[in-house]
Amino acid sequence: MSNKFNSSSLTEYCKSYARKVAGEFFAHHTVISGQELLKLSAVSQVNLFVISSLSEKWRSDAERFRSPYFDFEHPDVRQAMQVFMNTVSQHISVRRDHLEPLLAEATRRTLVLLFDPRYYFDDILRNQSDFSLSAETAHQLTRYTQINKFVPAAIEERMKGKSSVYVNQALNWLDEILMQRGRELEKPDKYIPLFSEKVLLDPAVLLRKASYEHVPQPTVFTPNKSFFDTDIETTVPPVPLAAPSSNGFEPVVNLAPPDSESSVRPLFLDDSGPAAEPAAPSMQPSQMPTHTSDVSTLEVSPKTEEPAGPVTIGETFYRAPIESISKSISLNQKFMFINQLFNGSAASYNEAIEQLDHATSYEQAHDLVTNRYSAQYSWDMNSDEVGMLVEILKRRFA
Structure with a gap:
């Protein structure tokens, strides 16, 4: 957990916000659909994180169909699986008891992204399996990030078609991005009133004292596409959502062309080469001059010419x-x-x-x-x- 937050206050606020938002919606509905999820919260990033969680569950469910007794790589099977999973994705139906935990977690992620973006992206990178960042993961991170989107977009651009990179390299890029473009990070000020419409958000309560002192005060249904491939209408440029995993069936990608604000250009120079080897401890004993009985005749050779012995x-x-x-x-x-x-x-x-x-x-x-x-x-x-x-x-x- 980011040390900027009062942990108990953050947890309580997220639960209260999720309870309030879900309560207002389910007072008139039994379940919520994908299209309704996109408009659930006034903070679009919260909605995106909920959709992101559903996308992960959708992809994991697709993998469960795979079996050692059948050929899931056969073109007919792959096509049928793609159509089936895409159709399922278009019929999201979530009850309140299942939605509230997802909504509380999405709220927590959004607040951390707002108040401590460095920690947010650092934590995601360090928790990658095998300590490597895949191109697919980097792409999904960009898809579902609206606030401070330029950060994951720049990391994805920096990968330049590599299938994966070590997390250590991605962390170095993160430092460079924040150093060069830190002024572009969004200020929490404009989001505080949006959260406060449901539950009062007071940074003085949410954050630790030292951290608070530094805080500046409709989707179209297409049967042959996945819901997670459609664009989202928000107050910012559309954010394309997830495509099916290539491990189970062919992905369907429908990326909206970037506009002038969201276009990302390469920020850094190419790698200069492999890292220099660290200096290994010498196993060579120090060479002492050989003393003779006549000290006056002792000749001291230059260090560079000292015999190895x-x-x-x-x-x-x-x-x-x-x-x-x-x-x-x-x-x-x-x-x-x-x-x-x-x-x-x-x-x-x-x-x-x-x-x-x-x-x-x-x-x-x-x-x-x-x-x-x-x-x-x-x-x-x-x-x-x-x-x-x-x-x-x-x-x-x-």
Whole structure:
């Protein structure tokens, strides 16, 4: 949870808002349709987040139809599944007891997006499975974001057709976007009256004191399309909704052409190349000058010309190639890595070492260290522990 909020106050407000909005609608209705959901709240972002939740459930339900006993990749089956799921999506029908939790969660997400956008996007990125951001996920994030939409749109643009990127890279882009375009972030002021129409929204109650001091005071039915592909009429440019997952059947995409305000241009330069390798701790002992009985005749050679000296048996062992990372790590090193690099989690350590052991090259293993684990576990790349692990990787792929 964002530390800007008073957690209990935020939870209570979201429940109260959802109860009020749902109560007014269901006083005259038994269920709510997709078209009615789009107009339920005066804050369009809340409605979008509700639709987003339904879209995720719709996509997961589609996957449940898959079975090892039938050919779901056959063209006839794929087509039939697409028509069926699209038709189902056009007949959304939600009862109050199912809607209120979705509405409360959508309200919470909207308030966090408004008052702490940096935390909102950072939290989404860090919670991606396998610590990687797929192109499909980035696209869905842009689809369902209306407030501060330029942030996910710029991340999606930055991916430039890549199927996925490490979350560490996406987080770097997020920092750059907010640094360069932070002034474009929407102010909460214009949304506070919209929320207050139903339940009074007082930032002084919702936010912690230190945070509050910094806060500035109809869809057309098309049978052959999914409801989640239709455009939404709001006070901002239309936002296209989700398409069926390509894993289950062919997606149907109907993206509205961007206007001058929502068009996104590349913001950053291309990658300059792989990250520089962290400096590994030296295994070479310091060379001391050889003293003679006649101190006056001692000659001190320049440091750059200092002889390396003989290599000891211990150094030869520690530089020798190894076949397995896990087997080459001593018990003391293992405990040190678990405690210092993996937050005390032996399971996380074992999973990471197994993935590193299955890497096909030093570059691939080093990429996992610098672009995945370092961000996932907040490593200091100049620490002795990371340097020791990198040294083991060098021996593994020597």
